[in-house]
Amino acid sequence: MGQVSLRGIHKTYGEVPVINGVDLDVREGEFLVFVGPSGCGKSTMLRMIAGLESITSGELLIDGVRANDIRAADRGAAMVFQSYALYPHMTVAENMGFALKMAGVSKAEREEQVSRTAEALRISELLKRFPKELSGGQRQRVAIGRAIVRKPKVFLFDEPLSNLDAALRVDMRIELSRLHKELGTTMIYVTHDQVEAMTMGSRIAVFNQGRIEQLGSPMELYNKPATEFVAAFLGTPRVNLVARPNDAGSPSHRAFWQKLVPPESAGIARAGLRAEHVAIVTAAEGIPATVVLAEHLGDASVLHVRIDGLEDLIHAKTGADQAHLVAGDCVGLRPAAERAIYFDATGRRID
Amino acid sequence: MRLPSFLRLSPRWAPYVFISPFLILFAIFGVFPLLFSLYLAFQSWEPTSGLQAMEYVGLGNFAFALEDEWFWKSLKNTAWLALASGVPQHLVAIPLAVFIHNSFKRLRDGVIGAYFLPYITSTVAIAIMFSSLFSKDFGLINAGLHSLFGVENVDWLGKAENIKPAVAFIVFWRYLGFNVVLYLAALQTIPKDLYEAADMDGAGRWQQFFHITLPSLKPMILFGVMLSVIGGLQLFEEPFILTGGKGGIDQSAMTSAMYLYRMAFDFNDFGGASAMSWLLFALVVLMTWLTNRAFRPRGGSV
Numbered sequence: 142m143g144q145v146s147l148r149g150i151h152k153t154y155g156e157v158p159v160i161n162g163v164d165l166d167v168r169e170g171e172f173l174v175f176v177g178p179s180g181c182g183k184s185t186m187l188r189m190i191a192g193l194e195s196i197t198s199g200e201l202l203i204d205g206v207r208a209n210d211i212r213a214a215d216r217g218a219a220m221v222f223q224s225y226a227l228y229p230h231m232t233v234a235e236n237m238g239f240a241l242k243m244a245g246v247s248k249a250e251r252e253e254q255v256s257r258t259a260e261a262l263r264i265s266e267l268l269k270r271f272p273k274e275l276s277g278g279q280r281q282r283v284a285i286g287r288a289i290v291r292k293p294k295v296f297l298f299d300e301p302l303s304n305l306d307a308a309l310r311v312d313m314r315i316e317l318s319r320l321h322k323e324l325g326t327t328m329i330y331v332t333h334d335q336v337e338a339m340t341m342g343s344r345i346a347v348f349n350q351g352r353i354e355q356l357g358s359p360m361e362l363y364n365k366p367a368t369e370f371v372a373a374f375l376g377t378p379r380v381n382l383v384a385r386p387n388d389a390g391s392p393s394h395r396a397f398w399q400k401l402v403p404p405e406s407a408g409i410a411r412a413g414l415r416a417e418h419v420a421i422v423t424a425a426e427g428i429p430a431t432v433v434l435a436e437h438l439g440d441a442s443v444l445h446v447r448i449d450g451l452e453d454l455i456h457a458k459t460g461a462d463q464a465h466l467v468a469g470d471c472v473g474l475r476p477a478a479e480r481a482i483y484f485d486a487t488g489r490r491i492d
Numbered sequence: 493m494r495l496p497s498f499l500r501l502s503p504r505w506a507p508y509v510f511i512s513p514f515l516i517l518f519a520i521f522g523v524f525p526l527l528f529s530l531y532l533a534f535q536s537w538e539p540t541s542g543l544q545a546m547e548y549v550g551l552g553n554f555a556f557a558l559e560d561e562w563f564w565k566s567l568k569n570t571a572w573l574a575l576a577s578g579v580p581q582h583l584v585a586i587p588l589a590v591f592i593h594n595s596f597k598r599l600r601d602g603v604i605g606a607y608f609l610p611y612i613t614s615t616v617a618i619a620i621m622f623s624s625l626f627s628k629d630f631g632l633i634n635a636g637l638h639s640l641f642g643v644e645n646v647d648w649l650g651k652a653e654n655i656k657p658a659v660a661f662i663v664f665w666r667y668l669g670f671n672v673v674l675y676l677a678a679l680q681t682i683p684k685d686l687y688e689a690a691d692m693d694g695a696g697r698w699q700q701f702f703h704i705t706l707p708s709l710k711p712m713i714l715f716g717v718m719l720s721v722i723g724g725l726q727l728f729e730e731p732f733i734l735t736g737g738k739g740g741i742d743q744s745a746m747t748s749a750m751y752l753y754r755m756a757f758d759f760n761d762f763g764g765a766s767a768m769s770w771l772l773f774a775l776v777v778l779m780t781w782l783t784n785r786a787f788r789p790r791g792g793s794v
Contacts, residue, residue: 191692192692193688193692212691213691213692214694214695215694218692220688220689220692222688222689224683226685226686226689227689228686228689228690228703228704228707230707230708231707239703240692240693243693243695287689287693291693
């Protein structure tokens, strides 16, 4: 139970198209992440699955049953909102038991289920409190608890961690992954945070302008992005994209390109190379470049360097052994050509 | 150009000078009458005989007021009118505000304006308009009731038992819009998320109204009811003008505020009127406290 299929889903607000044909099969029990920049339609898609937005055309199937016109509460989906959306005038216990109450479950059974869920989430001592008496992390747990109590077929998360501070976010990430393992329920998780996408998802769907740009496992997307957009969206610092030098290209640009791209490569318009695949050597040994900004993180250093004749800075991620570099230093670059990714003029990857 | 030094304000005094117009006016028209009425409450005084005619009577005025049949009658009238005009105000205003909130998009401001108009209209104009509407033989209300239900002409303002409902209706009509505006403001602050969460939790429209909307409105209900209680207990203008200042047949629309006004200016007993006004004040405080107890929001706002 908990299999969601999207068939040719479209959504328009008046004349404005928001979702332009999404086909997707969410497998039973998987943790699928919708990721993309703001305005790409990922939240709208989630809300359409939830039943909070109507579907303009296309079919939504939940466990094989057409759910387009089933009301939100009856789709077997539970949602955790970005703002948590806890009812402020109800205690934690009442918040968690509200759906059961609406479903006509008896008071004793409600209490029993709520206290069992609260125990699993370690929030039993909060049950009598009101939402305003809770910290952000506690509210988050209660919101998740409210979703779990309903025993849904599929959980929908709409950027649930974006209101938490960085440390708590890491904790909740681990917690949610643990929860997914324990419950084994299908989860669809919307985020714009690529770290959340990479660490939590069994699969990731990258959204761009109302379409799914690519669907696959995190490492698949990272290593074999279908398009430049996917390559650029995943990974920090951003992937380096080097355009084919024209006749007026500078010597350094040409040299860099030749190192990256095999000689017989007519169709390649741009080459992508991740920051960790750019090694820093002495100026004499590699392609000469000037350090514009050096970010030393302690365990690693991120260097933003300029190659003469290239408009964009090249990002390089190295070990802590380069921590002596400062802005203005001259270095050499040695790209790991075998890790380069090639794109044609339309931005699609070429093998 | 520099002013000569005796015309210049030192920075030390400037703030006091600038704030003094308000303080002086407030002292004369606010603080003084307040304290003077407290003083008068313990005096027997007929103002036409001059200040020397004051005579200390201790709690005599209070004792008189509490034994005065008309005082109790006026309190009963006030309570009746406050309930009959106040309760429907809120019972109608809340659903009406929810309806306007959900159903009107572009016309919204116009609709709110229409409901709010009576509130900013002069009481005198309203009272004159309604005395014409309520008139026995030629009034629009009787004409309407007659043609719709075949009701015989009702003597709204000439019969003791009809005056109170007429006054209550006017007060209800006048303050409905004000309450609608209060509740609309509160409705706008309820996060949309809560309704979406309730949708997901399977709550229907009615359940959302009772489980989300009403509890979220509670702080505003407290505020609105408190204003109604205070306003209701001080009700004066509408019945005063409608009944020509006398309270109507059998004083059946004579509110406490009207009675203590008559006590002072018709019967020339300023001491008695002051004592009554302080009794009324005590009542307002008590009722406000009770309202606060009854409508205090559970768990507080977000």
